[in-house]
Amino acid sequence: MTELERHPHDLTIAEAGAALRGGALTCAALTESVLERLEETEPLLNAYITVTAELAREQAARLDEELRDGRERGPLHGIPIGLKDLVDTAGIATTGGSGFLRERVPERDATVWTKLQEAGAVLPGKLNLHEFAFGTTSRNPHYGAVCNPWDTERSPGGSSGGSGAAVAVGSALGAIGSDTGGSIRIPASLCGVVGLMGTYGRVSRAGVLPLSWTLDHVGPLARTVEDAALFLDTIAGYDPHDPGSADRAVDDTTGMLGEGVEGVRVGVPRKMLWKNCEEDVLSHCEEALDHLRRLGAEIVEVELPLQTDRGRGMTIIAEAAAYHAKWLRERREEYGDILPRVEAGLAVTAVDYINDQRLRRLFIDETVEVLQTVDVLVSPTTSRTAPTIEEGDDDAELARLTAPYDVTGIPAISIPCGFDRNGLPIGLMIGGRHFDEATVCRVAHAYEQSTDWCRMRPEVLGGDGQL
Numbered sequence: 001m002t003e004l005e006r007h008p009h010d011l012t013i014a015e016a017g018a019a020l021r022g023g024a025l026t027c028a029a030l031t032e033s034v035l036e037r038l039e040e041t042e043p044l045l046n047a048y049i050t051v052t053a054e055l056a057r058e059q060a061a062r063l064d065e066e067l068r069d070g071r072e073r074g075p076l077h078g079i080p081i082g083l084k085d086l087v088d089t090a091g092i093a094t095t096g097g098s099g100f101l102r103e104r105v106p107e108r109d110a111t112v113w114t115k116l117q118e119a120g121a122v123l124p125g126k127l128n129l130h131e132f133a134f135g136t137t138s139r140n141p142h143y144g145a146v147c148n149p150w151d152t153e154r155s156p157g158g159s160s161g162g163s164g165a166a167v168a169v170g171s172a173l174g175a176i177g178s179d180t181g182g183s184i185r186i187p188a189s190l191c192g193v194v195g196l197m198g199t200y201g202r203v204s205r206a207g208v209l210p211l212s213w214t215l216d217h218v219g220p221l222a223r224t225v226e227d228a229a230l231f232l233d234t235i236a237g238y239d240p241h242d243p244g245s246a247d248r249a250v251d252d253t254t255g256m257l258g259e260g261v262e263g264v265r266v267g268v269p270r271k272m273l274w275k276n277c278e279e280d281v282l283s284h285c286e287e288a289l290d291h292l293r294r295l296g297a298e299i300v301e302v303e304l305p306l307q308t309d310r311g312r313g314m315t316i317i318a319e320a321a322a323y324h325a326k327w328l329r330e331r332r333e334e335y336g337d338i339l340p341r342v343e344a345g346l347a348v349t350a351v352d353y354i355n356d357q358r359l360r361r362l363f364i365d366e367t368v369e370v371l372q373t374v375d376v377l378v379s380p381t382t383s384r385t386a387p388t389i390e391e392g393d394d395d396a397e398l399a400r401l402t403a404p405y406d407v408t409g410i411p412a413i414s415i416p417c418g419f420d421r422n423g424l425p426i427g428l429m430i431g432g433r434h435f436d437e438a439t440v441c442r443v444a445h446a447y448e449q450s451t452d453w454c455r456m457r458p459e460v461l462g463g464d465g466q467l
Contacts, residue, residue: 007033013173136186157187182405288418376439415447
């Protein structure tokens with residue numbers, strides 16, 4: 001089936017962009033297809049908190065006029081992009097997934113949304129998430145649980161669950177997520193899409209509700225590595241409004257995508273990031289390693305002996321408590337099930353926090369040293385596939401393998417690499433050196449393009465609205 005024989009919402013960002021630039025598709029038609037898909041899949045998935053259909057149509061019409069006038073803003077011109085509902089949007093409610101922020105309407109846009117608007121993105125709406133981004137399931141007590149499009153009784157992961165679900169079904173061609181312990185990569189893995197977390201500081205967090213200042217990242221979810229790379233290059237860059245922003249030139253992340261992996265050294269930290277995984281997860285990830293070897297990569301066993309929670313356990317709860325302190329005093333009873341985790345941070349002493357940072361520094365140094373001997377690190381993204389919504393993930397097992405990348409601040413991507421015996425997606429995680437997203441995406445793209453996993457989509461069955 002050719003690109004133009006498919007529904008526009010089924011296209012990748014790169015495919016849709018080519019069709020728009022070539023005149024075979026209009027921004028209005030693409031947006032309408034995505035909005036129809038949104039209506040078809042909501043509220044079953046509950047991926048959206050706020051739908052901005054009329055705004056999207058107005059934006060699309062204006063962007064079509066620009067194309068007719070010969071103005072093209074770039075690869076995201078006319079592309080419907082959903083925003084996790086902790087990204088500030090002027091004049092549009094931004095709730096953070098909180099009940100008591102339901103009426104919060106920012107006066108200015110987050111930097112990431114400003115960049116997307118300048119690039120010509122269309123906004124279909126604001127996406128559901130785990131309350132204040134502090135959880136791995138997106139089971140939100142105020143707006144309802146997000147459902148996994150492959151099995152609606154299961155979790156899409158979190159905290160960017162709405163972002164993962166929307167991209168998987170085409171109610172957005174791409175989406176913004178945030179990642180503090182895995183919140184971009186976990187939903188990507190559980191929903192069968194691509195999630196890219198750039199180096200800490202690569203993308204501005206200004207105007208994005210924080211969870212943990214020294215761990216938070218903002219990044220894209222999309223259907224392919226190419227889409228995620230195009231997306232990252234659009235939103236990356238220094239921002240003086242974010243104290244953690246890196247004053248580094250934005251690389252061309254897409255430039256190396258077609259170079260393959262011949263001679264690339266792939267590190268496999270088995271003791272740390274391959275332990276205690278489900279059988280199907282391990283099997284498919286081992287097959288992915290074999291596949292990379294056949295493509296010409298060299299597989300190297302490496303050691304990362306420090307524990308995965310070093311430099312994170314105290315940090316995340318202490319920094320979360322610092323942000324929430326005023327609300328904890330004034331609106332404690334309005335929190336959902338994240339309350340115990342947020343309050344736990346109030347008990348963290350300065351000594352505890354500083355020691356956590358010292359351990360974190362050791363872990364960063366060790367990881368940097370290992371990455372001088374290999375080009376990337378590869379592991380499963382999550383140790384298991386999607387749990388049921390009822391089962392949840394109270395011990396944050398879903399974040400066990402992803403969190404070390406937030407601690408070290410190195411870039412990492414999750415890409416589909418198979419399905420378990422229940423038909424649930426499995427993710428493969430690839431991490432790399434600081435500010436070397438290009439190599440991470442190069443390896444991910446080589447694997448992706450030589451397999452069919454990224455082309456798999458959940459299907460709507462019949463006319464009853466069931467997935």
